[in-house]
Amino acid sequence: MAPKKPEHVVVMAFPYGTHAMPLFNLARRLAIQAPTLTFSFFSTSKSNQSVFGTSNNIPSNIKPYNVDDGESFTGHPKDEVYSFLKSMAEKYKNRIHSVYGDDDMMIKCLISDTFLYFGGDMADQMGVPWISFWVGGSCSLSAHYHTDLIRRSITLGPNGIEGRGEELMDFIPGLSFVRIGDLPEGVLFGGLESEFALMLHKMGLALSRAAAVTMNSFAELDLPALEHLKSKLVKCLPLGPFTLTSQSPSHIHDDPHGCLTWLDEQKPTSVAYISYGTMTTPPPDELVALAEGLEESGVPFLWSLKDHLASQLPDGFLERTSKRGFIIPWTPQQRVLGHNAVGVFMTHCGWSSVMESITAGIPMICRPFFGDQRINCRMVSDVWGIGTRIKDGVFTKDGTMECLNLIFSNEKLRGKVGALRGFAKHAVGPEGSSTKNFNTLVEIVCKD
Structure with a gap:
């Protein structure tokens, strides 16, 4: 009988801002909990260096892989991000294929930053569950999930949100305190045809396909918005706060x-x-x-x-x-x-x-x-x-x-x-909501 092939979890990080480190901290927790799995962490070389080069006690079953970050930029950081967005789906797919070839049998789960909406398509092609990780809170995620509803419900005139910024978003459960002017760019205003806004829109549309949407928050913080998201998504799992569950990078000391x-x-x-x-x-x-x-x-x-x-x-x-x-x-x-x-x-x-x-x-x-x-x-x-x-x-x-x-x-x-x-x-304690959600996530990742 041939020996069983080692099983892998593909983790795809968004390499800009403060996105990569929280996802790495989640991958580290999962790697400790599931030592027989290998976690392949894909991000750009600069991002991987900032994560792996400053972290201590990295489990041996996490392996970094560098994704091509394209041309070098010396100007505004936003230019570099927008350039990366144009071809990021292709970059991740090519790099993962270079590591695994056509042997998708080795991969049993795909975890990606929520920005990387195409993770759902990749997971479907592999026949594995897709787990989406949101670095923010439930209210901002709800705004992106409901982008189309918001656009249908609020028609802005030629002056944009001028004079309407204080109107409440009370037609979405959990967002009744949020005003139009509080919305993130890309939902209702702020260059809706930009690469970034198009990515955010696709991201919101893809959320319902994920086997689980996880986030760095805790259930007791924002129950109304969270309960509404739970009614819309397959699973919505707050796992934080990560400041209480994750080992800090060595440089933090x-x-x-x-x-x-x-x-x-x-x-x-x-x-x-x-x-x-x-x-x-x-x-x-x-x-x-x-x-x-x-x-x-x-x-x-x-x-x-x-x-x-x-x-x-x-x-x-x-x-x-x-x-x-x-x-x-x-x-x-x-x-x-x-x-x-x-x-x-x-x-x-x-x-x-x-x-x-x-x-x-x-x-x-x-x-x-x-x-x-x-x-x-x-x-x-x-x-x-x-x-x-x-x-x-x-x-x-x-x-x-x-x-x-x-x-x-x-x-x-x-x-x-x-x-x-x-x-x-309490949320991260033995009987806390985030601990129970993490155990649910482990079951999804490790399910045969």
Whole structure:
């Protein structure tokens, strides 16, 4: 009798932004749970280097494979992403075929970032289940799933959403607090014929084909939207927060600029931590207004700001605030948020940052920019009540001071985020909802 061929799970990551690492963390958990399976992780060489080159304790049954990322770009990062989108389906199919040839019998499951909507077609051709992984929350996913319904229900005039941004999306269960202006670009406005918007539309249409749609969230966070999605999808499985279930990359423990030592010297819950992620930066006039508000408020602050942007701050700001402010180009964010000196997180509301803030029990001041950040901001400020948004969506000196004063004088916000933190910890506990969902996912992946 011939020996049984080893069985493989194909994992396809979206190689830009903060997409690859959460999917890798999920693959690592699955690889530990299913040691007889080999997990083949496909992404670009740059993405794989950032994931595998900074991670420790990688199971031996995860293997990285590089997908061609096309021509080199030195201009705006968006140009590189849009170029990749045009041929990404072909790139992944070609690379996977180069690894497996025509022997699909070795592959028993395909997992892909939800952006990679063509994973459903590939899984069908292989005769295996397709698992879709969404890096965000259930409300933004629901908006993309319901794109066609939203477009049929809301007809915009020649001025776009002008004058209609505050209208509620109350015709979709779970989105009754969301306003038209909170929607991600590509649903109702924002270059609907762009490569990115077309990808998002195809993604929304493909979701119902997945054997399971998984996400970095937890059931108790957003039950109405989640329950509605569960009624539409084969399985909808929140597995997070990943900050509580995944081993951190080794570099996360580094503190090259000494910010944790600086925090040790500050009073408990006194510091404003400011960071706007890897893809966004407030425009120069807002950087100035934010700096002026910080200076006038007298609040101690730790600011993660790239070196080349510090030159845009007001003259003399660094010197005048040197005794209570610390500006550095990079921080180990999870550890910063977990430090007892931090009292508020000023954030763009990227989903990973929101999850990290909740699991640390830190209220937020939100200044969203694009994508799901506006919906996330709406949930933080109006639904969960664990933070506030910058007035009119842009930093002003007075607006910054008002938000800081609100957070540091309102213990209700801190109490609400503390309660959510408790729900998050329970979700990943032995009897928690995320743990049970992960066990369901393992059954799908390992099913003979």
